[in-house]
Amino acid sequence: MKIGTNVRSARVDAGLTQLELAKKLNISVRALQNYENGERDISAELLWNIADIFNLDMSYFVPKKVSLNVPKSVPILSPNQQVVERVQQTNTVKVNYYPNILASAGFGAFNHDLNVRVLELEEGFLMALGLKCFKNLDLITVYGDSMEPFVSNGELIILQRDVEAQNSDIVVANINGEVYVKKLQKDPIRKWIKLTSLNTMYPDIELNEDEQKYLSIIGIVRAKIRPF
Template sequence: MDEKKRMQVIAENITYYRKQRGITQKELAKEVGITPSTMTDYMKLRSAPSFGVIQKLADFFGIKKSDIDTTFKEEKSTIPSTTPTQAPDSLVTAINNKVVYLDQELKEPRHSAWISHGERLLDEQNTVENSTNTVDEPVVTYYTYNYYDQPASAGTGQYLNDVQVETIELPVDYDADFVVPIYGDSMEPEYHSGDYVFVKLSVNLANGDIGVFEYYGDAYIKQLLINEDGAFLHSLNSEYNDIKIDRDSDFRIIGEVVGMYREG
């Protein structure tokens, strides 16, 4: 089952059990400790709940996790009995428990990155084992960045202040202070929704620079344009109007976009 279909199944199951309980989306979000906008994202198939949230939903409805996410596998070991060439039972159990814990606790997009990395390692292993001539596989280096899970908007704007900083590992190296995901299409074709942008803190951006800006409490990724008519936050997508800024605007420069990474 692909990820989009999985999100659709999860959304439909949440809706079914919510209506059985007779509560609104907003009330359900409060019960499981998430924001109403996050619950809306699940329903609109913009994101999937983490396994931790799925557990909370299952506990609230009094059902199994697999009743919400049909791809969920119950926590039981499928590791065969050990032989003299295998690891001791205690080590196998510890590793298995660790895998289950990571599978439940990692949130998107780190959960998908973890799965993708594991699949890459398995593909590399199978390639080596099935090859008659062993070839050294290139080692992918991952770099750790500060990460703000709240996206910078390439459209209507998203709040960035007071968002908890986390970390993310990506296979590209930039001199950046933090990474944020993009949401929206106003910077297409250069930047797409779901891309990660790397930001270097700076208050000195010049005409034509791409940056992340705070405008009346919302964070935007835009191009800064300065001309005889004034200063504007410009969208690369011609379907969006420029945002005019002046000395009376509630506006600040957060930093310059120094790089971008797109998965797949």
């Protein structure tokens, strides 16, 4: 059963019209119709909001297991069977998703709302993104274009906390309450730390030894997800 069909069923069961639900979600009726008809994919954040409105578990909308009926005669196009087996793993990993936190790829963004939602993502999916460690993972949104082409405005990034950042790591850093996505450069001799942008239109942020007390590295960027 499609996700949009499940959304329609939940709405009808709750006795809401499309107009009433659209107002609660702050979207247009046409957009809701597209979601329910399967003409447009529903973002994870919007689906969470729908689940909250109807007080339903996410499993109501997204089946835990999806069976793909592929004939045995059709070859699977992948580098090797080992990759396929890893992606098919069903172990789940808990990832903290902060829908209201923005990491600025630009001039900094203040963040005060630490609302968190715990997502359970399949280990195989995270492996397909290139992750090798599945502990202390956070998911946040990037705002700005200073780190293009590595990460673009509006993309989601997965970062790993409690790991010491090394030179040239892409990190999420907090400087006096402003949160940035930058490339880390450290000079232990001259004792400065520089946070650089990949987009040359943006200046570097250089911190001397005294200023480094205002800096904390939140985590290292391990993967990105581009929403559509």
